[in-house]
Amino acid sequence: MTRIDIALFNYENGGRTPDGRYDFTRLQYAFADVTAVPALILFCEAKHYRDNAGMAKYAAAEALSDELGVPYVVELGWMRRGPMPPAIFYNPDLLVLRRWWNPDDPAAFDDQRNVARFAIRDSGRVRDERREFLTFVHHFEPLSGDTRLEQARRLSRYGATETLPVIGGGDLNATASGDHFPQRDWAAAAVHHRTHKGTRRPDGTWGPDTRALDHLIGRWDDTTRQRTDGCGLHAVAEMAWRADPTRPITPTVNPAIDAGGGLLIDWLLANDAMTPHVLPDTYHVHIPDPRYPPPSDHRLVTAAIDL
Template identity: 80%
Template structure:
């Protein structure tokens, strides 16, 4: 079993004076019972500076908290020095491919995509099972930009023969009333344009184009998705196993006026869905007596390859 975590750590723990605090990062993982083999991480802010000091400090903090070693790899993001990253346990996973930021031979849709082998699945290289994992941080301000980003991710859906698990702060929700909803009129006009869209009837609702492109449009009649790219939301897989348990927002209370949405998504392609363990999916709610470790909540799940 491979445990996966997804976490957007606000500003990567970086303070205004340039210092870093990884104690909240450790608190975010305090109630995790099994150390994740792979952590999909957003907002590695300036983790390349000073010879990668913050990157290595974050990996060390996670290792101290979870009791296993972690290796860190930084991803790519063109909007600024805050790329996504992966942290993985080399005792469990073998990293076989991760395109670097400055690699001259990389295509855009290959960035932030790792190729892993499961170490104990075979005695030698050619016997080990492989899977792909991606992590992205979509544009927070533009639904048009998110749709373009989703189109690059979509190649890892139904046409990818390897099992794929991926996710990130995708900064948008999908269609369907079973998902967390937001009161769009509680937001300012500018805030509405970030994740919302003006409907033909002049009311506001969520801009779901990017996620619907990946996982499909919600059909109220059949309670199924259609016309997706062959990616599936692990949150919905879990909800289908027990519809009495509502799908939780992944943004903490008080961050977005009108209510938090599910915007931190774990996604699996057609080849991976038989290996997802839906009952392991969890959105970790922060301790209400303390300040949350981040503006986003930790998300965890497991796969059995």
């Protein structure tokens, strides 16, 4: 078995500054306290990383390599709503990329985009002997719960029906049902902001719109303290909480980003075939040092699998 450390990070605007330049010192700072070097980084907001022959994407990979001391290869993903796709960075000494659709390829179906097929290099001497797994990275729609639900439906094929182990994640811009997750005071948010991640209840009050995540991982049953009717994906954050309920689940956005309190919206998800390989005690939401400005509006999330 081989340990594969995984990181998930939404780097605000991909490090692009208002003058069109890029700041990757904050990206390095975000990873400065990791205790295990990631073999795979799921990255959101690669803003304009295709421009200028990919100068920004290669600079980001070089900055991560300089900070973490391993080589990284980068592949850009696809996003319909603008020039800010997700990306994957991976260490080619540990992982072999076998499949990743070109974002401009008209032959790709939407549910195949942003999904990578990897082999673990040291798991076999030759190609046919190596163990494989799938990973995905997505950045769901921030403004519409209906759109997020549709995106979740496309992602659901990688749950219980996928026989390969799958672990993926992204900024999914929503939380899931369950009082063990971070909660938000919806009355503290302006009405137009409530509609982004919230929904109006029949009694007129506001609460979180959990439809997209509940479709993927199941609805929380307060009586049984279990999930039902999911499509076969499991939240690594919840796996870690079940392994040690004394550790509260932490928001993945920094304070003062969302009025009323931050939620867990950056998710690592594993399918049934992957869950035996997840190491729950490695799940960690990295809290920036409060003495300094945070490197992004979102927090770095890390975990590991043994596959």
